[in-house]
Amino acid sequence: MFFPDPAQAPAERLAPQGFRALFRHWLLIAIRRRGVVPLELENVRHTVILTPARPPRPHLRSRRNSRRVAAVRAERRAGVVSVLCRWAGVACCAVDAGERIQELADQVVALRDAYYRGSPKVADAEYDGVEDELRGLIEANPELAPDPNPLEQVGSPVVLHAPVRHSRPMLSLEKATKSEQVVAFFDRFPGQSVVVMPKLDGLSLAVVYEDGRLARAVTRGDGTTGDDVTPLVRALTGGIPERLDAPGRVEVRGEVVMLRSTFAAYNAAHPDKPLINPRNAAAGTLRAKDPATVAERRLQFLAFDLHTDPDSAESDLDGALRTLGFTAADMRHCDGAEAAQEVISEIERRRNDLDYDLDGAVLRLADRDAYAAAGTRSSSPRGALAFKFAAEEKTTVLSDVVWDVGKTGKIAPVAWLEPVFVGGTTVTRATLANQEVIRARGIRIGDTVLVRRAGDVIPFVAGVLDAAKRTGAETEIVPPATCPSCAQPLTEQGNSRELFCTNVSCPAQTVRRLIHWASRAAADIDAVGGVWIERLAEAGILEHPSDFYRLDRERLLEFDRIGEVSATRMIDSIDASRGVGLRRALIGLAIPMASDGTAARLCRAGFGSLEEVADAGEEALVAVEDIGPKVAASLIEHLTRLRPELERLRERGVSLDVREEDLPPVVAAGAPLAGKTVVVTGAISDPRSGEKVPRPTFQRLCEKAGATIASSVSASTDLLVTGADVGASKLTKAEKHGVEVVDQGEIWQQLIDANVV
Numbered sequence: 001m002f003f004p005d006p007a008q009a010p011a012e013r014l015a016p017q018g019f020r021a022l023f024r025h026w027l028l029i030a031i032r033r034r035g036v037v038p039l040e041l042e043n044v045r046h047t048v049i050l051t052p053a054r055p056p057r058p059h060l061r062s063r064r065n066s067r068r069v070a071a072v073r074a075e076r077r078a079g080v081v082s083v084l085c086r087w088a089g090v091a092c093c094a095v096d097a098g099e100r101i102q103e104l105a106d107q108v109v110a111l112r113d114a115y116y117r118g119s120p121k122v123a124d125a126e127y128d129g130v131e132d133e134l135r136g137l138i139e140a141n142p143e144l145a146p147d148p149n150p151l152e153q154v155g156s157p158v159v160l161h162a163p164v165r166h167s168r169p170m171l172s173l174e175k176a177t178k179s180e181q182v183v184a185f186f187d188r189f190p191g192q193s194v195v196v197m198p199k200l201d202g203l204s205l206a207v208v209y210e211d212g213r214l215a216r217a218v219t220r221g222d223g224t225t226g227d228d229v230t231p232l233v234r235a236l237t238g239g240i241p242e243r244l245d246a247p248g249r250v251e252v253r254g255e256v257v258m259l260r261s262t263f264a265a266y267n268a269a270h271p272d273k274p275l276i277n278p279r280n281a282a283a284g285t286l287r288a289k290d291p292a293t294v295a296e297r298r299l300q301f302l303a304f305d306l307h308t309d310p311d312s313a314e315s316d317l318d319g320a321l322r323t324l325g326f327t328a329a330d331m332r333h334c335d336g337a338e339a340a341q342e343v344i345s346e347i348e349r350r351r352n353d354l355d356y357d358l359d360g361a362v363l364r365l366a367d368r369d370a371y372a373a374a375g376t377r378s379s380s381p382r383g384a385l386a387f388k389f390a391a392e393e394k395t396t397v398l399s400d401v402v403w404d405v406g407k408t409g410k411i412a413p414v415a416w417l418e419p420v421f422v423g424g425t426t427v428t429r430a431t432l433a434n435q436e437v438i439r440a441r442g443i444r445i446g447d448t449v450l451v452r453r454a455g456d457v458i459p460f461v462a463g464v465l466d467a468a469k470r471t472g473a474e475t476e477i478v479p480p481a482t483c484p485s486c487a488q489p490l491t492e493q494g495n496s497r498e499l500f501c502t503n504v505s506c507p508a509q510t511v512r513r514l515i516h517w518a519s520r521a522a523a524d525i526d527a528v529g530g531v532w533i534e535r536l537a538e539a540g541i542l543e544h545p546s547d548f549y550r551l552d553r554e555r556l557l558e559f560d561r562i563g564e565v566s567a568t569r570m571i572d573s574i575d576a577s578r579g580v581g582l583r584r585a586l587i588g589l590a591i592p593m594a595s596d597g598t599a600a601r602l603c604r605a606g607f608g609s610l611e612e613v614a615d616a617g618e619e620a621l622v623a624v625e626d627i628g629p630k631v632a633a634s635l636i637e638h639l640t641r642l643r644p645e646l647e648r649l650r651e652r653g654v655s656l657d658v659r660e661e662d663l664p665p666v667v668a669a670g671a672p673l674a675g676k677t678v679v680v681t682g683a684i685s686d687p688r689s690g691e692k693v694p695r696p697t698f699q700r701l702c703e704k705a706g707a708t709i710a711s712s713v714s715a716s717t718d719l720l721v722t723g724a725d726v727g728a729s730k731l732t733k734a735e736k737h738g739v740e741v742v743d744q745g746e747i748w749q750q751l752i753d754a755n756v757v
């Protein structure tokens with residue numbers, strides 16, 4: 001270094017003003033043009049690099065002289081630059097390039113050493129800055145390259161979480177949401193085969209093999225530098241072989257996920273410390289300091305990219321990965337945009353049946369050479385496209401928690417959220433389950449939380465996004481001591497400490513029970529909505545389900561905003577519900593522990609009416625399949641209590657008798673499926689008309705043909721009947737258990753032949 005650090009110059013002398021500011025600007029540009037590497041632009045410190053720029057004059061051309069002259073010139077120039085800099089308010093320190101290179105090289109060695117010992121001294125970006133500056137200087141002055149050059153040293157020892165630079169950047173993919181973008185992608189590569197695969201919602205990982213041995217597994221990191229996670233991956237990740245039958249260097253990239261089944265099993269085993277979602281769980285696992293502490297958190301690797309040097313693998317990506325022994329994400333070859341769009345739609349439909357989270361589909365050139373030849377843009381490869389689905393999980397702010405009284409008196413916490421678009425709809429309310437879940441997930445009002453909504457599932461709050469980002473303004477969620485509706489003290493039940501209001505005349509419960517009676521699964525009084533049920537209950541007109549059947553048009557017309565038309569509609573709808581029958585009436589009465597399935601099984605067991613069930617006694621009830629003593633006791637207790645209500649319903653013309661559709665099927669003579677346990681999957685349609693048939697209807701037809709219907713494939717299943725768009729999981733299971741798989745067409749033919757349909 002030639003000069004003392006001018007950054008110490010008095011501040012007022014550095015203030016940019018008028019001509020001086022202009023000059024300062026020019027100077028900065030000039031300095032940069034001359035190969036100066038600015039360290040902190042505008043923030044005072046710059047490094048001026050001085051190299052012997054021009055050859056010495058002829059008469060001085062002797063080796064010794066030229067060197068000396070160059071040094072003198074450099075020193076002089078540095079002096080001039082330094083004075084100008086000071087005058088213009090640009091602080092600088094001038095350094096000789098050779099010295100600077102050696103300094104940086106020493107720094108790289110020291111920093112790497114610190115990383116490898118597990119105590120990094122600087123952030124990744126800063127380390128990269130040092131490497132970049134060194135690389136730039138060596139490129140400009142190759143003759144000054146240090147020996148040994150730390151940038152050329154590879155194969156450093158594996159140290160958990162040490163930063164490792166990727167051999168080529170791990171780029172993100174160009175995003176698409178519209179089918180036109182898929183068409184445009186195919187237009188870009190006419191005649192090329194494209195694979196479409198699920199876009200897993202996990203963490204990208206690069207796995208490097210050297211001469212057939214697993215050398216290193218590195219996370220994506222910032223795309224340039226990732227974390228060395230080799231020991232964790234070796235111990236915890238499925239799908240990464242220790243050895244490959246391939247020479248040289250092989251790099252396989254893919255996605256690490258925690259399978260949904262692993263995630264669910266872990267949370268069932270650790271209810272006090274649940275994982276927030278599979279992705280966070282996988283990320284947390286790869287951040288662990290010791291594999292032993294996260295042994296139950298198994299991960300799975302699914303490959304999607306391959307580079308070999310020398311190139312010995314086949315050119316088809318899917319085939320090459322499989323030959324090497326990797327599990328690839330389910331890749332489907334498509335020759336056109338239309339076919340690809342179909343596969344994309346199918347992946348989206350199946351997304352909830354799969355054992356991993358996914359957030360879209362990836363299109364990629366199937367041929368590895370074509371993919372490589374397509375090259376990259378600044379931050380994404382040209383040969384691939386990510387088609388994004390609507391997110392099933394988003395973050396939002398939990399603005400409040402309201403304790404809601406349910407139809408059975410259960411007081412459940414409901415999260416009020418800042419509106420968030422998730423799972424294809426705007427969500428403002430979500431369930432928080434119970435106070436134990438709130439406690440285990442450590443949720444507070446004001447937290448930024450993760451909200452999940454998949455398929456038809458009620459949105460729920462999965463957990464707090466990052467508890468470290470709390471401001472201190474968050475408040476504890478306090479469960480109520482008394483019922484929010486009737487102010488009676490609450491009781492706690494079960495391990496999850498669910499709260500109950502046991503007051504049978506609790507107004508909130510009354511309304512909930514009435515709404516439940518009118519719901520689709522029960523009496524299905526669709527013309528009288530929840531708001532009106534609440535008003536009618538407030539007015540004292542509705543208290544029990546039987547009160548619906550006392551209503552008339554005149555009574556309804558007394559209310560503002562109920563006109564002739566809606567009054568008639570309401571009464572017609574109530575009338576139509578009089579045929580509700582045993583099964584749906586039992587569902588409508590919302591008896592604790594008695595599920596929809598309980599109601600169906602009672603019908604099949606031969607009970608003719610709700611009164612028969614009420615009179616049956618425990619012994620007769622527990623004789624019914626899947627009804628235990630607890631359910632039987634609850635049925636007896638509540639039906640005894642409801643006896644007067646059953647009488648009122650009967651008096652007002654409501655049928656509580658079993659309906660034909662709920663009776664056990666009469667097995668037809670020569671039943672083709674007699675004695676067979678059958679699982680039905682996929683979309684079912686009648687081959688004669690092509691019309692869609694609801695699965696329960698088809699299942700009932702199978703039962704008429706003698707089958708026993710099961711919901712999932714197991715060793716005791718005889719047949720898996722497949723409709724359209726069948727999920728892979730059921731097929732895999734069927735294969736595992738050796739279950740015969742039959743297309744729906746064949747079964748339809750048997751049903752037609754046996755006169756079942």
Ligand SMILES: [Zn+2]
Nearest residue numbers: 483486501506
């Ligand atoms: Zn209450």
